Amino acid sequence: MCNRYRVDPEWREAMGEFSDTRLPVFDRLSPRPNVQGPDIYPAYTGEILAVDGDALAAQAATWLFVPFWFKKSFKEWRKTNGGCNNAKGETAETSGVFKHAARNGRCLIPGSSFFEYGKVRGPDGKLPQFQFTPVDGKPFFFAGLRGRAETEEGPMHSYTMVTKPPGPDVQSIQHHRQPVILAPDQLADWLDPSRPITDFLEPSPAGTFRVEQDVKAARA
Numbered sequence: 001m002c003n004r005y006r007v008d009p010e011w012r013e014a015m016g017e018f019s020d021t022r023l024p025v026f027d028r029l030s031p032r033p034n035v036q037g038p039d040i041y042p043a044y045t046g047e048i049l050a051v052d053g054d055a056l057a058a059q060a061a062t063w064l065f066v067p068f069w070f071k072k073s074f075k076e077w078r079k080t081n082g083g084c085n086n087a088k089g090e091t092a093e094t095s096g097v098f099k100h101a102a103r104n105g106r107c108l109i110p111g112s113s114f115f116e117y118g119k120v121r122g123p124d125g126k127l128p129q130f131q132f133t134p135v136d137g138k139p140f141f142f143a144g145l146r147g148r149a150e151t152e153e154g155p156m157h158s159y160t161m162v163t164k165p166p167g168p169d170v171q172s173i174q175h176h177r178q179p180v181i182l183a184p185d186q187l188a189d190w191l192d193p194s195r196p197i198t199d200f201l202e203p204s205p206a207g208t209f210r211v212e213q214d215v216k217a218a219r220a
Contacts, residue, residue, distance in 0.1 A: 001083065001085075001086045001163070001177060002085070002086055002114050002115070002116065002161055002163065002177075002178070002179050003041065003042055003085065003115070004039055004040070004041050004114070004115040004129075005039070005040050005109075005111050005113065005114040005115065005142070005161075005179070006038050006039050006040070006111065006112050006113045006114070006115075006131075007038055007040060007046065007047070007110050007111050007112055007139075008038065008110075008112040008139050009038055011110040011112070011139045012058075038112075040063055041063070042063055042064045042082070042085040043062060043063065043064045043078060043085075044062070044063055045060050045061070045062055045063075046060075046061065046062075046063050046109065046159070047059065047060060047061075047109075047110060048061050048107040048108065048109050048110075048144055048146055048159050049107060049108040049109075049110070049141070050105070050106070050107040050108075050146055050191075051106075051191050056108075059157060060157065061146060061157040061158050061159045062074075062156065062157065062158040062159070063085050063158070063159060063160075063161075064078060064082070064084055064085045064158060064160075065084040065085070065087065065097065065098070065101070065145065065146075065147055065158050065159060065160035066084070066147055066149040066151065066156055066158045067096075067097050067098075067100065067101070067147055067149060068100060068147055068148060068149055068150075069149075070149050070151065071149075071150060071151065071152070072151065072152055073151060073152040073153060074151050074152075074153055074156060077151075081097070084097060084160055085160055085161060086160060086161050086162075086163050086177070086179075087145055087160045087161070087162050087163065088162075088163055088177075089143075089162045089163060089164045089180060089197050089198065089200065089201045090164075090198065090201065092145065092162060092197050093196070093197055098145055098160065100147075101145035101146060101147050101160075102145060102193070102197060103193050104193065105145050105146040105147055106143075106144075106145065106146075106190055106191050106192075106193055107144040107145065107146040107159060107191075108141040108142070108143075108144060108182070108187060108190070108191070109141060109142040109143075109144040109159065109161060110139060110140075110141060111139065111140055111141065111142050111181075112133065112139050112140070113131050113132055113133040113134075114131075114132050114142075114178075114179055115129050115130065115131050115132070115214060116129070116130055116132065116170060116173060116175045116178065117129050117130075117173075117175065118130060118173035118174060118175065119173070119174035119175065120173075120174060128173075128213050128214075128215075129213070129214045130173050130211055130212065130213050130214065131211070131212045131213075131214050132169065132170065132178075132209040132210070132211055133209060133210045133212070134181075134208065134209060134210070135207065135208065135209065135210050140181050140182070141181070141182050141187060142161050142162070142179050142180065142181055142182070143161070143162040143179075143180035143181075143182055143190050143197075143200055144159045144160060144161055144162060145159065145160050145162065146158065146159040147159070161179050161180075162179070162180045162197065162200075163177045163178060163179055163180065164177070164178060164179075164180050164200070164201040164202075164203065165177070165178075165201065165203050166178045166203060166204075167203035167204030167205060167206065167208060168203075168204075168205070168206035169204065169206060169207070169208055169209040169211055170204075170209075172211065173211070178204070180200050180201065181204070182200070186200065
């Protein structure tokens with residue numbers, strides 16, 4: 001499960017490399033500044049891209065998915081459904097939480113790297129965390145699902161990151177899942193709800209990511 005990712009604040013400058021979407025970008029909602037820096041954690045506000053007419057709209061949303069049918073408080077949802085920052089790709093289209101978004105809420109999540117915990121404790125007894133960055137160092141897009149719920153606090157935009165079985169790079173730290181990262185020629189296909197999510201779950205080849213240990217993020 002991915003519980004942290006990083007996004008280059010200048011990701012819009014890289015949009016020209018993703019011309020396969022053939023869609024211009026505009027801001028639907030002004031994003032709330034992330035005062036804690038470029039790292040996004042569950043329940044933080046991040047940015048996503050979603051189809052809006054003949055363009056892609058960049059909007060602010062909470063990284064912890066809330067389905068449209070939930071009407072109570074976000075605090076209550078998070079207490080009982082804290083893992084909704086990730087959606088398992090193999091079951092998202094049949095899940096009671098995610099299936100509506102799988103049909104109606106595909107989105108792109110800008111990113112530059114993601115983090116996963118290893119399974120082998122270090123000499124200090126803590127689980128190490130590792131940062132995975134594409135070897136070319138370029139920004140990319142995670143596959144995401146978005147939702148809008150009328151919570152007790154008011155309308156809430158949220159999103160989740162779709163995950164898949166790990167490729168060799170993530171398997172090297174004995175982690176069992178990784179986010180779906182889309183190639184430039186997959187973006188338009190991902191945004192097409194007629195394409196099954198299972199079409200995008202092929203494990204990443206070895207050597208896709210540069211793997212570095214994040215010493216400060218070890219977990220007890």
